[in-house]
Amino acid sequence: DAGVTQSPTHLIKTRGQQVTLRCSPKSGHDTVSWYQQALGQGPQFIFQYYEEEERQRGNFPDRFSGHQFPNYSSELNVNALLLGDSALYLCASSRKGLSKNTEAFFGQGTRLTVV
Amino acid sequence: AQSVTQPDIHITVSEGASLELRCNYSYGATPYLFWYVQSPGQGLQLLLKYFSGDTLVQGIKGFEAEFKRSQSSFNLRKPSVHWSDAAEYFCAVVGMEYGNKLVFGAGTILRVKS
Numbered sequence: 001d002a003g004v005t006q007s008p009t010h011l012i013k014t015r016g017q018q019v020t021l022r023c024s025p026k027s028g029h030d031t032v033s034w035y036q037q038a039l040g041q042g043p044q045f046i047f048q049y050y051e052e053e054e055r056q057r058g059n060f061p062d063r064f065s066g067h068q069f070p071n072y073s074s075e076l077n078v079n080a081l082l083l084g085d086s087a088l089y090l091c092a093s094s095r096k097g098l099s100k101n102t103e104a105f106f107g108q109g110t111r112l113t114v115v
Numbered sequence: 116a117q118s119v120t121q122p123d124i125h126i127t128v129s130e131g132a133s134l135e136l137r138c139n140y141s142y143g144a145t146p147y148l149f150w151y152v153q154s155p156g157q158g159l160q161l162l163l164k165y166f167s168g169d170t171l172v173q174g175i176k177g178f179e180a181e182f183k184r185s186q187s188s189f190n191l192r193k194p195s196v197h198w199s200d201a202a203e204y205f206c207a208v209v210g211m212e213y214g215n216k217l218v219f220g221a222g223t224i225l226r227v228k229s
Binding site for chain 1: 151160
């Protein structure tokens with residue numbers, strides 16, 4: 001089992017550019033959530049995808065958008081990059097609903113640096 | 116709204132000593148609670164989780180945590196710390212009426228001295 005895989009691992013972009021990050025969930029998982037972790041902070045929830053739809057969204061601007069594909073993989077897109085978007089972006093996968101038998105598994109993250 | 120407070124930004128313990136990392140949460144009902152560990156530049160690994168039932172939960176790597184409803188706390192403990200435990204530890208809460216999103220504390224950096 002490959003677990004949650006994210007690509008790329010590192011990325012450098014210029015202010016104003018657009019970026020796409022990718023995530024493949026753990027086998028058997030159908031829900032993907034994205035988190036932003038700024039340096040020295042805990043992860044902050046961006047949004048969650050299930051059945052190819054955005055189900056929940058955190059306090060992030062519309063510059064942050066996403067997509068989920070039929071195979072449950074997901075993309076995070078950020079437009080008009082700002083220096084403040086520099087962070088570790090984490091993808092987490094789970095089965096729909098959290099119960100005693102489910103948990104969120106995290107990928108290794110994508111380190112985005114905006115210059 | 117849900118929130119999590121980890122009062123200690125940094126903690127240093129000697130190898131072999133006991134460890135307790137504090138976590139307080141704010142949530143109206145019984146939450147789902149988690150502790151994750153993160154090594155530098157890495158993703159998050161789940162140490163343990165509490166959903167209901169026995170308030171003392173055992174996790175991986177010899178960690179345990181105790182849920183205390185009266186204190187709104189979920190402190191992480193380990194009786195004897197190893198140098199490899201040096202990392203950042205995050206407490207997180209999920210309130211089901213807020214959906215399945217995890218709300219994290221700011222983290223506690225553990226340093227282990229030999």
